[in-house]
Amino acid sequence: MCGITGYIGYRNAYPIIINGLKRLEYRGYDSAGIMLFDGEDIQLSKTKGKVSNLEEKVKDEISKKGFIGVGHTRWATHGIPNDVNSHPHLSQSGNLVIVHNGIIENYSTLKQELISRGYTFKSDTDTEVLINLIEEIKNQYDVKLGKAVQLALNQVVGAYAISVFDKTKPDEIVVARLGSPIAIGIGKDFKEFFIASDASPFIEYTKDAIYLEDEELAIIKKGRKVNVRKIKDDSLVDADVHELQLNLEQIEKGGYEHFMLKEIYEQPRAITDTFRGRLLAKEGIIKISGLENNMKKFLNAERIIIVACGTSWHAGLVAEYTFEEFARIPVEVEYASEFRYRNPIITEKDIVIAISQSGETADTLAAIKLARSKGAFVFGVCNVVGSSIARENDSGTYTHAGPEIGVASTKAFTTQITILTLMALRLARAKGTMTSANYRLHLQEMELIPRKVEQLLKINEKVKDIARIYKDATNCLYLGRGFNFPVALEGALKLKEISYIHAEGYPAAEMKHGPIALIDEKMPIVVIATSKGHYDKVVSNIQEIKSRNGKIIAVVTEGDKIVKEIADHVIEIPETEEAFTPLLTTIPLQLLSYHIAVMRNCNVDQPRNLAKSVTVE
Ligand code: AGP
DSSP: OEEEEEEESSSSSHHHHHHHHHHHHOOOOOEEEEEEEEESSSEEEEESOHHHHHHHHHHOOOOOOOOOOOOOOEEEESSSSSSTSSSSEOOOEEEEEEEEEEETTHHHHHHHHHHHHHHOOOOSSSSHHHHHHHHHHHHHHHHHHHHHHHHHHTTTTTEEEEEEEESSTTTTEEEEBBOOOOOOEGGGGOOOHHHSSSSGGTTTSSSEEEOTTTTTTEETTSSSEEEEEEEOOOOOEOOOEOOOOOOOHHTTTTOSHHHHHHHHHTHHHHHHHHHHHTTTTTEEEEHHHHHTTHHHHHHHOOOOEEEEEEEHHHHHHHHHHHIIIIIIIOOOEEEHHHHHTTTOOOOOEEEEEESSSOOOEEEEEHHHHHHHTTEEEEEEEETTOOOOOHHHEEEEEOOOOOOSSSSSHHHHHHHHHHHHHHHHHHHHHHHHSSSSSHEEEHHHHHHTHHHHHHGGGGGHHHHHHHHHHHHHHHHHEEEEEEEGHHHHHHHHHHHHHOOOOEEEEEEEEGGGHHHHHHOSSOOEEEEEEESSSHOOOHHHHHHHHHTTOOOEEEEEEETTTTTHHHEEEEEOOOOOOOOGTTHHHHHHHHHHHHHHHHHTTSSSOOOOTTSSSSOOO
């Protein structure tokens, strides 16, 4: 998830683009760049770091003149954050310029083809491949920029929002969208146009905007109506012009009240983005390059040790169940902070998987260094490309959750479980611990998860009603079994960290060994009782709670009949493979903690005493 901006009109473009990028920094902030056309030539400056770094760099590098330009603030996916990989990218001739938000899945195939035609590449990005493909088509078929973009995009697999400029035709900008948002602000009498990932960069200039739909491109030219066309067949689209209602803060939060709620609702897209280029269910293929490149090490590993902190540790716990269930590889899950000082026994035959959203958590970083010093192979699962942990590993893979602004981790958790589950399935196939028929079934079911999460998010109002009943609770217990024991721990952590209510997660069977003493008519107990997860055992646990008047909020599989009769509140999740249920059961728990915290007037996005990334011991 990156932020792109652009301007074409009669005003000086520089301040509009730079201020627009600052407003979009919540979308990505690891590098930034700008291109201005000063009437004669392209002025381009880009740098690693925040937009403020770019402002410094621009001072010495380019004139800030020009009435047309594009800008970009990056959230790296392909190519670590550095000056070369920052956007904008130029085509080989230097005539075409592009800024891009999204992921081109088939970029390496396209790149090989272009290399065979004499193209060379300066960066590691998928974006530079796209702009050279556009240039190749423009030259080969001698077509206009709009047509070249349309033809090129018909060869692309993936997600994109792009803005393209051609210095040989400096009175237009071409934009296109598939999967990533792009808005076009329309100035009075078409004298100027604003381009951005959302309306926040131009809200003070115009209230009229076109939101491009998927598979649409637009040719934006000063003095005339925006020309919107279908990418597939170049057919004309009569695009709606919307009058903007939202204020700035609302736009940045996408109309949601808090970043946490926005990020909860982003999970279908985040999981889909984490699938991109890795899960090809129809072909029955999982392809995670870091894993493929080190498959022999994984297959010869005596055990896998997972190190992490907080929510990432909970994702690691779910992975313990999936790796052992699917791939029959022994797994140990360690709190990084304990692992680093416990003088653990580690050998070269061990694989250490380090999980971190931020990639900057000090304890996890130290645990990695320790493991490497003892000869273990370290594989990282991170969300921030180029982060310290990502750089410290021997290899790794990225979750594509996009920037997570809310301190309470939500979409990072589900994308961590997603990528770790894909790894477990892939290893099962490589080890032959899963038949190809069963493998295909699991991949097809996995592919349905984003849609099931989307469907499940419709329970929001129901969960809000339950939250209203328990917002004044002083304690809360979360119970789960098997794959959903870690989800119970995660649910308790979410409630603790944003509502400040004391909460504990437990394996359901452990309740009888102590926590059952806490139960009375004031104690809400969240119990995860999915149909295929030791259901009968969990039903008995629920009856034990009921007989002590505990208040039960049960998360069950749709169509459940038994728990419905016992529990005080029932939240249904769609049917799926038991191993995949943590991707669904965690959603109502995220929403419950969110609504309770809002009703207690807590600062949901920046809870007291907490930081998004714990870079100290
Ligand atoms: C989770 O909501 C918290 N923000 C915290 O527990 C977090 O998961 C932990 O600090 C680990 O962070 P990391 O994933 O960035 O390493």
